[in-house]
Amino acid sequence: MTDPTADSVAAVGPAYSSEAYAAVVKAGRSHRNTLYVPSVLEQAAELLTDLWSAGERHGVTAAEWGWTVDLASGALDVVARRYERPEKERTVEETLTLARHLLEALTSDEIGLSAKLGPRASVIVERGADTPRGAPLLTIAAPASQAGASQVAEIVRALVHGELGNPFRR
Structure with a gap:
């Protein structure tokens, strides 16, 4: 049938x-x-x-x-x-969990960057030789999830390795 x-x-x-x-x-x-x-x-x-x-x-x-x-x-x-930072809507633990997801993605074998947790659940990424100079802060619009953290990590990897040009000077 x-x-x-x-x-x-x-x-x-x-x-x-x-x-x-x-x-x-x-x-x-x-x-x-x-x-x-x-x-x-x-x-x-x-x-x-x-x-x-x-x-x-x-x-x-x-x-x-x-x-x-x-x-x-x-x-x-x-x-x-939709992905702007709704600080008032997230608990401290939820925010820290998102930061840990990003840190894990950035320091994974696949991405391979040097990074550490910073103040207020931020993640600080070590510059590479090809990282463009510019403002220390850059917004990346992404879902607040483990999958979103993986996508952010891929963009940060490309930025650190100079593959995106200099987004600070658009």
């Missing part, structure tokens, strides 16, 4: 277009002192894809949005806002 729903299952893939993802990445580059983990960029690209689709249902093409509003930047801002 065959499964009647087997033919109706769509191929699993990203829920966003490559154009939307590229637009969100470009918007993220223009935001000073903030970097975004891949999952945040993907969520924003999915939102942007949906916004463009809604516009198309009303006869507005994706290109037409550019003359009035930067939807890519707006989608990224809305998604990233």
Whole structure:
């Protein structure tokens, strides 16, 4: 007996277009002192894809949005806002747990950075020879989870090794 729903299952893939993802990445580059983990960029690209689709249902093409509003930047801002630091909503133990997740990810064999816990549940990462000079503080928008910490660690690794250029001078 065959499964009647087997033919109706769509191929699993990203829920966003490559154009939307590229637009969100470009918007993220223009935001000073903030970097975004891949999952945040993907969520924003999915939102942007949906916004463009809604516009198309009303006869507005994706290109037409550019003359009035930067939807890519707006989608990224809305998604990233979810991950701003809600200090009042987290217990001290929850905050310390997140810092420990980040420290573990940064010092893992895969990432291999030198880091230590700092004041107020911060994590201090040792600069490398290729680490760009700049402000000592850089925001990275990411989910407050162990998976988010792993994504942050990958961005910090790339920053320490000079692979991101100098995000302090955008």
